[in-house]
Amino acid sequence: MSASATTERDLHTTIEDALQRRFAERSSAAEVYGDHFSALWRLAADHVLGGKLIRPRLLLDVHRALSSADSSRENTVAVEIAADVELLHYAFLLHDDVIDGDVTRRHRPNLIGTLARLHAETTSAHDVSLHWARSGAILMGDLLLSSALLGFARATVADETRRRLLDLLEHSIVETVAGEHTDVGLSDGMITPDLATILAMTAYKTATYSFALPLRAAAILADATPAVEASMITIGRHLGLAYQLQDDHLSVFGDHVDHGKDPYTDLRAGKETVIIAYARETRAWTSIEEGFGRQDLSQEDAARIRDQLSGCGAESFSRGLIEDQLESAHSALDGGSGHAEVPHAARTAILNIAESLRGRRR
Amino acid sequence: MSASATTERDLHTTIEDALQRRFAERSSAAEVYGDHFSALWRLAADHVLGGKLIRPRLLLDVHRALSSADSSRENTVAVEIAADVELLHYAFLLHDDVIDGDVTRRHRPNLIGTLARLHAETTSAHDVSLHWARSGAILMGDLLLSSALLGFARATVADETRRRLLDLLEHSIVETVAGEHTDVGLSDGMITPDLATILAMTAYKTATYSFALPLRAAAILADATPAVEASMITIGRHLGLAYQLQDDHLSVFGDHVDHGKDPYTDLRAGKETVIIAYARETRAWTSIEEGFGRQDLSQEDAARIRDQLSGCGAESFSRGLIEDQLESAHSALDGGSGHAEVPHAARTAILNIAESLRGRRR
Numbered sequence: 001m002s003a004s005a006t007t008e009r010d011l012h013t014t015i016e017d018a019l020q021r022r023f024a025e026r027s028s029a030a031e032v033y034g035d036h037f038s039a040l041w042r043l044a045a046d047h048v049l050g051g052k053l054i055r056p057r058l059l060l061d062v063h064r065a066l067s068s069a070d071s072s073r074e075n076t077v078a079v080e081i082a083a084d085v086e087l088l089h090y091a092f093l094l095h096d097d098v099i100d101g102d103v104t105r106r107h108r109p110n111l112i113g114t115l116a117r118l119h120a121e122t123t124s125a126h127d128v129s130l131h132w133a134r135s136g137a138i139l140m141g142d143l144l145l146s147s148a149l150l151g152f153a154r155a156t157v158a159d160e161t162r163r164r165l166l167d168l169l170e171h172s173i174v175e176t177v178a179g180e181h182t183d184v185g186l187s188d189g190m191i192t193p194d195l196a197t198i199l200a201m202t203a204y205k206t207a208t209y210s211f212a213l214p215l216r217a218a219a220i221l222a223d224a225t226p227a228v229e230a231s232m233i234t235i236g237r238h239l240g241l242a243y244q245l246q247d248d249h250l251s252v253f254g255d256h257v258d259h260g261k262d263p264y265t266d267l268r269a270g271k272e273t274v275i276i277a278y279a280r281e282t283r284a285w286t287s288i289e290e291g292f293g294r295q296d297l298s299q300e301d302a303a304r305i306r307d308q309l310s311g312c313g314a315e316s317f318s319r320g321l322i323e324d325q326l327e328s329a330h331s332a333l334d335g336g337s338g339h340a341e342v343p344h345a346a347r348t349a350i351l352n353i354a355e356s357l358r359g360r361r362r
Numbered sequence: 363m364s365a366s367a368t369t370e371r372d373l374h375t376t377i378e379d380a381l382q383r384r385f386a387e388r389s390s391a392a393e394v395y396g397d398h399f400s401a402l403w404r405l406a407a408d409h410v411l412g413g414k415l416i417r418p419r420l421l422l423d424v425h426r427a428l429s430s431a432d433s434s435r436e437n438t439v440a441v442e443i444a445a446d447v448e449l450l451h452y453a454f455l456l457h458d459d460v461i462d463g464d465v466t467r468r469h470r471p472n473l474i475g476t477l478a479r480l481h482a483e484t485t486s487a488h489d490v491s492l493h494w495a496r497s498g499a500i501l502m503g504d505l506l507l508s509s510a511l512l513g514f515a516r517a518t519v520a521d522e523t524r525r526r527l528l529d530l531l532e533h534s535i536v537e538t539v540a541g542e543h544t545d546v547g548l549s550d551g552m553i554t555p556d557l558a559t560i561l562a563m564t565a566y567k568t569a570t571y572s573f574a575l576p577l578r579a580a581a582i583l584a585d586a587t588p589a590v591e592a593s594m595i596t597i598g599r600h601l602g603l604a605y606q607l608q609d610d611h612l613s614v615f616g617d618h619v620d621h622g623k624d625p626y627t628d629l630r631a632g633k634e635t636v637i638i639a640y641a642r643e644t645r646a647w648t649s650i651e652e653g654f655g656r657q658d659l660s661q662e663d664a665a666r667i668r669d670q671l672s673g674c675g676a677e678s679f680s681r682g683l684i685e686d687q688l689e690s691a692h693s694a695l696d697g698g699s700g701h702a703e704v705p706h707a708a709r710t711a712i713l714n715i716a717e718s719l720r721g722r723r724r
Contacts, residue, residue, distance in 0.1 A: 033540035033566065036547050095504060099497045123551060132550040135461045138500065139539045139546075142457060142507060146535050149508060153515035153528055166515055173508045177501045178395035184501075185398050188494040189485060204395065 008057075015056045018083040019048055022147070040115075044140050047111050048090050055089050056082030058353060059214035065345035066222035077155050078221050081165070084151035085214055087144045088169075092176060092209065094141035098134050099184060100269070112137045145173075157221070164220045172213040179205025186272040193272040193280070199241070202274075207240020215350075227340035231332055234339060235350060238329035242357055245322045248273040252306055253315055264302035268295050274321060275314045284312035326354055370419075377418045380445040381410055384509070402477075406502050409473050410452050417451050418444030420715060421576035427707035428584035439517050440583050443527070446513035447576055449506045450531075454538060454571065456503035460496050461546060462631070474499045507535075519583070526582045534575040541567025548634040555634040555642070561603070564636075569602020577712075589702035593694055596701060597712060600691035604719055607684045610635040614668055615677055626664035630657050636683060637676045646674035688716055 023045035030038040059082040067075070094111060096102075103113035115133035123129065152169050155162060182201040185191035215232035251266040252275055266273065270293025279285055288308050291301050309315060333350060335341035342350065385407035392400040421444040429437070456473060458464075465475035477495035485491065514531050517524060544563040547553035577594035613628040614637060628635065632655025641647055650670050653663050671677060695712060697703035704712065 029536070030540065033537070034544060034547075034553070036552060037540050037543050040543065091504075095500055099493075099500060119550070119552065128550050131461075132546060132552060135546040135550075136543065138457055138461060139543050142453075142503075143536065143539055145504060145507060146511060146532065149511040149515070150528060150532055153511070154525075163516075166512060170508065170512055174391070174505065175395070177505055178392065178399050181399050181402065181498065181501050182396060184494060184497040185396075188481070188490050188497075190398060190481065190494060191396070 011057050011060050012053060014079055015053050015060065015082055015086065016049060018079050019086060020045070022083060022087075023048070026143075026147075040136050040140055043111060043114055044090070044144070047114075048086065051086070051090070053086060055210055055214050056086045058211065059085055059218050061218075061349045061353070062215055062346050063218035063222055065349040066218060066224055066228075066343060077157055078218070080151060081155060081217055081221060082214070084148040085209075085217065087151070088148035088173075088209065088213075091141045091144035091148065092180070094137045094144070096180065098137050098141075099180070103133075111140065161220060161223075165217065168213065168216050168220065172209045175204045175208040176206075179203070179208070183272075187270065193277055195274060195277040198272055198274055198277050202244050203237055203241055206244040207237045210243065211240030212236025218346075224343075225340065228342060231335075231339040231342055234332040234337075235329050235342070238325045238332065239350075239354060239357065242322050242325035242329065242354075245274060245318060245325065246357065246360065248275060249315075249318050249322065252309060253318075263299070264297065264306070267292060267302050267305055268297050269293070273318075275309055275318045278314040278317045279309055279312050282312040282314075284308050288312075326358060329354055373419050373422050374415060376441055377415050377422065377444055377448065378411060380441050381448060382407070384445060384449075385410070388505075388509075402498050402502055405473060405476055406452070406506070409476075410448065413448070413452070415448060417572055417576050418448045420573065421447055421580050423711045423715070424577055424708050425580035425584055427711040428580060428586055428590075428705060439519055440580070442513060443517060443579055443583060444576070446510040447571075447579065449513070450510035450535075450571065450575075453503045453506035453510065454542075456499045456506070458542065460499050460503075461542070465492075465495075473502065523582060523585075527579065530575065530578050530582065534571045537566045537570040538568075541565070541570070545634075549632065555639055557636060557639040560634055560636055560639050564606050565599055565603055568606040569599045572605065573602035574598025580708075586705075587702065590704060593697075593701040593704055596694040596699075597691050597704070600687045600694065601712075601716060601719065604684050604687035604691065604716075607636060607680060607687065608719065608722065610637060611677075611680050611684065614671060615680075625661070626659065626668070629654060629664050629667055630659050631655070635680075637671055637680045640676040640679045641671055641674050644674040644676075646670050650674075688720060691716055 023041060027038050027041040027045065030041045060078055063078045063082075064075075093105075097105070097110050097112055102110060103116065104110055109117060112130075112133040115136045116129040119129040119132045120126070149169065152165050153162070155165060157165070179201050182191060182197065183205055186193050186197070186201065191197060212233050213236070215236040216229050219229040219232050248266060248271070251271075252264065252273075276292070279288055288305055291297050291305050297305075330351075331337065332339045333342050333347050341347075385403060389400050389403040389407065392403045422440055425437075425440045425444075455467075459467070459472050459474055464472060465478065466472055471479060474492075474495040477498045478491040481491040481494045482488070511531065514527050515524070517527060519527070541563050544553060544559065545567055548555050548559070548563065553559060574595050575598070577598045578591050581591040581594050610628060610633070613633075614626065614635075638654070641650055650667055653659050653667050659667075692713075693699065694701045695704050695709055703709075
C-alpha cells in the first residue's frame with residue numbers, strides 16, 4: 001500500500017472514530033427517553049458511518065496541508081469540526097429525503113426506508129409506517145443540525161477563530177437551505193427552470209456546504225489569511241459544482257453498475273438539471289417531455305430518453321460544463337483572477353481531489 | 363393602566379422589536395436568493411410576531427426580577443436570548459405542524475396553510491401546493507433552529523455563562539425532540555398510551571423548553587447560583603405541565619369561543635392526552651372509542667364524547683392534575699423538598715404567571 005493510501009485510510013478511520021464516539025454518547029444519553037429514541041440514534045449512526053465522508057476528509061486533508069507539522073491540539077479541534085460538517089451533511093440529507101419522498105439512497109434503504117420497514121413489522125398500514133419514518137427523519141435532522149452548530153460553538157479555539165467559524169457555518173446553512181428551497185420551487189412549478197437558475201441552485205444547495213465549507217473551515221482552523229480563505233470560496237464553489245453536475249451526469253449517462261444511484265431516478269423524479277435545461281431549448285424536447293418525470297417510466301423508455309438527451313447535445317454540454325468548473329478551480333488555485341495563491345501542500349491536496357472528481361464513476 | 367400592565371406592555375414591545383429587527387435583517391439578506399426565499403422569511407415574521415410571546419416574556423420578566431437595577435448591558439443580552447427562545451419555539455411549531463399535518467393554528471392558517479394558499483393561486487394541484495408549503499415549513503424550521511443556536515453561541519457573556527447557556531439549550535432541544543418523538547410513537551401505535559408515558563411525554567415535549575428553558579436562562583444570565591437554577595428546573599417542569607395539561611383540557615372542555623383552538627380538534631386527531639388515558643381505564647371507553655380519532659366527527663358527536671369524558675371522571679381527574687402541578691410549583695418556589703428558595707422579586711413574578719395560568723381560558 002502506498003504512503004498516500006495509508007494516509008487516506010488513516011483520515012477515514014480518524015473521522016469514523018470521532019463520529020462513532022459522538023453517536024455512542026448520544027445513543028446512551030437517549031436511553032432515558034425510551035427505546036425508540038435511542039434506537040433512532042443507533043440507526044442514524046449506522047447510516048452516517050456507512051457514508052463516504054467526503055466532506056470531513058476534504059477538511060482534514062487540506063487542514064493538514066495548511067498546518068505546521070507540530071499542531072496536535074489544533075488537529076483535535078479540526079477532527080471535531082470535520083465530524084460536525086458530516087453531521088450537518090447528514091441533517092441536510094434527511095430533510096431532503098423527507099421533502100423528496102425518497103426511501104432509498106445508493107441501492108439501500110435510507111433512514112426513512114429503514115424506519116418504515118421496522119414499523120411495518122407491527123402494522124400493515126403503509127401510510128402510518130411512512131409517517132413514523134418521516135417524522136423520525138425530521139426529528140433526527142433537527143438533532144444533528146443542532147449537534148453540528150453546538151460543535152462549532154464549543155470548539156476550543158480563540159474567540160476570533162470561533163467568530164469566523166460561526167459566520168461561515170451560518171452562511172453555509174442559509175445558502176444551502178436557500179438552494180434547497182429553489183430546488184423545491186423548480187419541482188413544484190413556482191420557479192422557471194432556466195440554466196442560470198439551475199446552476200445557481202446547484203452552487204447554493206451543494207457546492208457551498210460540501211466544498212466551500214470544509215475548505216474554508218480548514219483555512220480558518222489553520223490560521224490562514226482571509227485572502228486564502230477567499231480563494232477557498234471560489235475553489236470550493238467550482239469543485240462543488242463539478243461534483244454535483246457530475247452526479248447529475250452519472251445518474252443519466254453513467255454506468256449504473258458503477259454509479260451508486262438507482263438508474264434513471266433523476267429522469268423519473270423529473271429532476272431539473274442542466275442536462276434538462278439544455279434539452280428544453282432543443283427540438284428533441286417535445287419527445288423527451290412525454291416521459292420526463294413519470295414515476296412509472298420503464299428501463300427501456302428511460303434508456304430511450306437518455307439516448308435522445310445524448311443526441312440533442314445535452315450530454316456533451318453537461319460534460320463541457322463539468323470541465324469548465326474544474327478548470328476554473330485550477331485557475332483560482334494558481335492565483336488567477338486576483339485570487340491569493342494557495343500554499344503548495346494544500347494546492348497538491350486540492351488538485352488530488354479535483355483529479356479524483358474528474359475520473360470518478362460513482 | 364396600572365404600573366404592572368405598563369411593564370407587561372413594555373416587555374411585549376421590547377421582544378417584538380428584537381424579533382422584528384432579526385427578521386428584517388434576514389428577509390433582506392435573503393433577497394439575493396430570490397423572491398420566494400425572502401417572501402418565506404417575511405411570512406415567517408408575520409406568524410412569529412402574531413404569537414403571544416409567552417416564553418420570552420417569562421424569561422425577561424424573571425430576569426429583571428433576579429437582576430440588580432443597574433444592569434443594562436446584561437438586559438440587552440437577555441432580550442436577544444429571549445428572542446432566540448421564541449425562534450426556537452416557532453421552529454418546533456413548524457416541524458410539529460409538518461408532522462401532524464396541521465394547516466391552521468388558533469383559527470387562522472399557519473405558515474403551511476398560508477404558503478399552500480399562495481401556491482394554489484398558480485395551480486390547481488392541491489398535493490403540489492401542500493408539498494411546496496410543507497417543504498417551506500421544514501426549511502424555515504431549520505433556519506430558525508439554527509438562528510436560535512447561533513444567538514446563544516454568539517451572546518456577549520463570560521465564557522462560563524456561555525457554556526452554561528449552551529448546555530441548557532442542548533438539553534432543552536434533545537428533550538423536546540425526544541418528547542415529540544414519543545408523541546409520534548403514541549399516535550402511530552408504536553408506544554402504549556398509558557398515563558405515565560403521556561405525562562413524561564408532555565413534560566419533555568412542552569414543559570422543558572417552554573418553561574424550564576426561559577426560567578433557567580433567566581437565572582444563568584442574572585448570575586444566580588446553580589441551586590436557584592436547579593429550583594427553576596422543578597418550577598418550570600410543573601408550570602409547563604400545568605400549562606400543557608390545561609391546553610389539552612380546554613381543547614375538550616373549554617369554551618371554544620374563548621379558547622383559540624378549533625373545537626374538539628384533539629378528539630378528531632385522536633390526540634393521546636391524560637384525559638384519554640384516564641378514560642381508557644373506565645367502562646365509558648367502549649363507547650368513546652367509536653368516535654375518538656375520527657376526522658369526520660360531527661360537532662354533535664364530539665360534544666357527546668365530551669360529555670362522556672366528563673361523566674366518566676376524566677374531566678375532574680384532569681383538573682385535579684393541573685392543580686397538583688400548580689401546587690408543586692408553589693412548593694418548590696417556597697423552598698420545599700430541599701429546593702433553594704427563589705429570591706423574593708422573582709418569586710412574585712413567577713407567582714403572577716402561575717396565577718394567570720390558573721385563570722386562563724385560552
